Amino acid sequence: MLSIRGAAAIVGIGQTEFSKDSGRSELQLCAEAVRAAIADAGLQPADVDGAVTFTIDPNDELNLMRSVGIRQMRWTSRTPFGGGGSSATIEHATAAVVSGAADVVVVYRAFNERSGRRFGQPMAGPLPPAMNWYLPYGLDTPAKAYSLWFQRYMHRYGVSNEDFGRYSVVARRHAATNPNAWYYERPITLADHQASRWIVEPILRLLDCCQESDGGVALIVTRADRAKDLRRPPVTIEAATQGNTIFGETIFNYYHDDISRFPEAEYTARQLWETAGIGPEDIDVAMIYENFSPVVFYQLESYGFCGPGEAKDFIADGNIDIGGKLPVNTNGGLLGEGYIHGMNNILEGVRQLRGDAANQVEGAELVLCSAGRSALVLGRG
């Protein structure tokens, strides 16, 4: 089997500020982030010949080209499943540059997700037919749809909302020392978490939920041999994959035999470890997509960082703190730093490997970036 291991690299990252009201268009956020990423790589807009974003990103590729000054592009692709597919953007870009379909691919995601359409507010009709099974009964927000999955996990393993809160406290502690984070210098206590209002009783409180954010991020991917000549130390893509399974759903699990587990992430984990030739014990930092705190629990277990049902103890024992066995979401994650649909967590993975993160983990050499349904391992080139 052809291996992509180490064949491509992330050579540039760029972003806007993460806010609650950007005051400018989504296309402008996108263009600013892409320009910054190209400059960070030491490249010119004309060097870019490919682009990858989410299916639901509002920024059209041609509008991006005419804004940034990208003259010609021979590769575009988009990844499904929203934030769960966020790491798949890097897989697409890697496939493009390793195959020769493109030389320099920009990966981008930008939106006004707080000042514009808020993901946390109820969806209204008319529905896509696939939502017929959920929305008439009241599952009209991601928080509710996910919680109907999470509740089985809580029941199966005796996990409480307070256990989830211990993750939120860590995320906000990391954000508190990250100037890039919306919640910079604003840590929380477990008591704050327990005093926050129920969003979905008895599963999620407000402080279990990711932010709604305005902002844009971008990354530049090229072949590893080309990366060596560029401005920044390359961050290699050691493995990148997706985890789609029959009878899965876009953002939750109701139909797998055992929904106290996360079969998509377990599948993703097996592929990553095999491709990169490593195991969970080799990972120095884990960036884990957390639209809601419980998905961190599922993913810690799916990747084998701890056993099924053990995430609450793994977190309570300090393992995911800076200085712990497996620092998690060192930027504050999507709860603490901002919610650019998971992509800002990949930028943090790059910073950790460059050695210039706000909460730097000394000697970090391998970073897992997992969105559950897609994931990658990044390394130092």
Add this chain to the structure above:
Amino acid sequence: MPHAVSPTVDHDDEFFWNGVAEGRLLVRRCAQCQRLQHPPSPMCPWCGSLEWDVQQLSGRGTLHSWIVSQHPSVPDDMARIVALVELDEGVRLVSNLVGIDAAEVENGMPLEVLFAEVDGVALPQFRPAGGGA
């Protein structure tokens, strides 16, 4: 009464909503291999058949998971319980649980179907078996 959004009925699930209108809980059954599938898809994932029948379910099952559904940011006195029901025939279905306070709900409790109009939308609902509303 809670707010209910009407389903956008299409070719692959029309049978289900017609059944609800008649007070019957129906599931797609492959005409070739006889397996049940919910949510339904137009082709049987096990045998590839495009031929299918419907089977009326007993309406009995157990509570697999549940939440209290309320508006995320507006004070909401119309909260309702959303339930993932494991039906006796082996398929899972999302619905609502009525006739019980959230404090009394327990995973695994036996349930039975009823049919109700919620905000003008005919829906299957579930209640504790052998009693309730």
